[in-house]
Amino acid sequence: MSWYAPRHLDEALALLAEHPGLIPIAGGTDVMVDGNAGAAGREYLSLAGVAGLRGVRETPAGLVIGALTTMTEIGRHPLVCRDLPALAASARATGAVAIQNRATLGGNIMNASPAADNPPVLLAYGALVVLMSAAGPRRVPYARFHSGYKETGRRPGEILGEILVPFPPLRAHHYFRKVGTRRAQSISKVGLAALLAGRPGAWECVRFGFASIAATPILACALAATITDTDHGLPRDEELAEALGRDIAARDDIRSTADYRRRVAMNLVREALAPWRLQGGFDASN
Ligand SMILES: Cc1cc2nc3c(=O)[nH]c(=O)nc-3n(C[C@H](O)[C@H](O)[C@H](O)COP(=O)(O)OP(=O)(O)OC[C@H]3O[C@@H](n4cnc5c(N)ncnc54)[C@H](O)[C@@H]3O)c2cc1C
Structure with a gap:
């Protein structure tokens, strides 16, 4: 196994230009697991000591x-x-x-x-x-x-x-929730992050990022469009669920079922939007 440990960014980039097959390694918490699973590479580029990539x-x-x-x-x-x-x-x-x-x-x-x-x-x-x-x-x-x-x-x-x-808008609702089997050391069954600012008919920002409901982390664009296109109040739950259904491609796997993921994803969307249902808006000073 070859292990390159440059100290400067220029040196790291020159090494990578010369040996494009080098596998970058940072904290190693995924790379080392891959290695234990038999997918070890032969040549690594450790970034851990490279000045200026941290902070x-x-x-x-x-x-x-x-x-x-x-x-x-x-x-x-x-x-x-x-x-x-x-x-x-x-x-x-x-x-x-x-x-x-x-x-x-x-x-x-x-x-x-x-x-x-x-x-x-x-x-x-x-x-x-x-x-x-x-x-x-x-x-x-x-x-x-x-x-x-x-x-x-x-x-x-x-x-x-x-x-x-x-920088997010000043008066924004920042939402994150991970649903897994336990609080720590658990891989998500569904994860949702949202940044919401404004109010129906005058939204400043509506973005929903999801984990574990498609082949990649995704932005739920159909869901966001359904919300921003509705002038008076929030869309009905059925409309939100229909839009979300167009965004997600949930599958059954070892951690969960597609049906569970769809239901939980919708519950998380409802939770993220709760300030607008309860108070008619989100007050960042609360
Ligand atoms: C016990 C355990 C629990 C975990 N729990 C979670 C969890 O709850 N949630 C979660 O999201 N993840 C979890 N992980 C996965 C892992 O810890 C994260 O993905 C972590 O952020 C990977 O960062 P790292 O620095 O260790 O990456 P590394 O293992 O060093 O690298 C990961 C990949 O990224 C590449 N890479 C790294 N840095 C760069 C770079 N700067 N440029 C180009 N390529 C790069 C590597 O080549 C490799 O392909 C868990 C892992 C373990 C072992």
């Missing part, structure tokens, strides 16, 4: 999160807790403490599991991913990044360097 910083447009930032760092970071509380919540719901100490946001995205906890939140927040290579950086809207089951738009020679998350 959270504020820009005028939003927060920039280094791909090597761990779940523990994200779950506790004051800027993330202030501006992106749903991401802080999803980081704290990823695995358990030992996993959170190693698992990175970049690894969670690049592993491309449809059941991963943080991708639905990044979809709801309208994030962009920054792919870096010897040719320079490339920005891709995260909603267009997953191309199929466990597939991404990463090109040879690229690593995921940063995730850009625009």
Whole structure:
């Protein structure tokens, strides 16, 4: 086995340009499991020591999160807790403490599991991913990044360097809920993240990101359109369920059934929209 451990980004990108087959490894919590399952690669590029790929910083447009930032760092970071509380919540719901100490946001995205906890939140927040290579950086809207089951738009020679998350509207409802068999160390049966701002007839933002109901993490676009196209109040539950049915491609698998997933997904949508049913709107000051 060959193991490259560069210290600088330029060095890492040059190595990858020279050896495009190198497997990037960040926290290793997925890569090592793949190895134990017999899918070990032969040549690895450890990103763990590369300076500048870790941490959270504020820009005028939003927060920039280094791909090597761990779940523990994200779950506790004051800027993330202030501006992106749903991401802080999803980081704290990823695995358990030992996993959170190693698992990175970049690894969670690049592993491309449809059941991963943080991708639905990044979809709801309208994030962009920054792919870096010897040719320079490339920005891709995260909603267009997953191309199929466990597939991404990463090109040879690229690593995921940063995730850009625009500031959400000031008075927004940030929702995250993971449904699994237990509170920790559980893979989701259904996960929903939502960012909702405005009111019927004057929505500022309506985005629902789901885990575990299709081959990739998905944005529920038909559901969002049904809500924004309804001028007076919220659509009826049957209309919401019909729209959601067009977005999701739930399947039976070892963790759950398609029928359970459809029902729970709809329950989560109802829960996310509850502030508009109960009070006629969401008051962020409450
Ligand atoms: C016991 C256990 C429990 C878990 N529970 C959960 C859970 O509840 N929720 C959940 O979502 N996940 C869970 N996971 C999965 C895993 O911990 C996460 O997906 C984690 O975020 C992966 O990050 P990592 O840094 O360890 O990635 P790694 O294992 O290092 O890499 C994962 C993949 O991404 C690629 N990669 C990593 N970083 C980059 C980069 N910067 N650029 C390009 N490619 C890159 C690697 O080549 C590999 O294909 C669990 C895993 C274990 C072992």
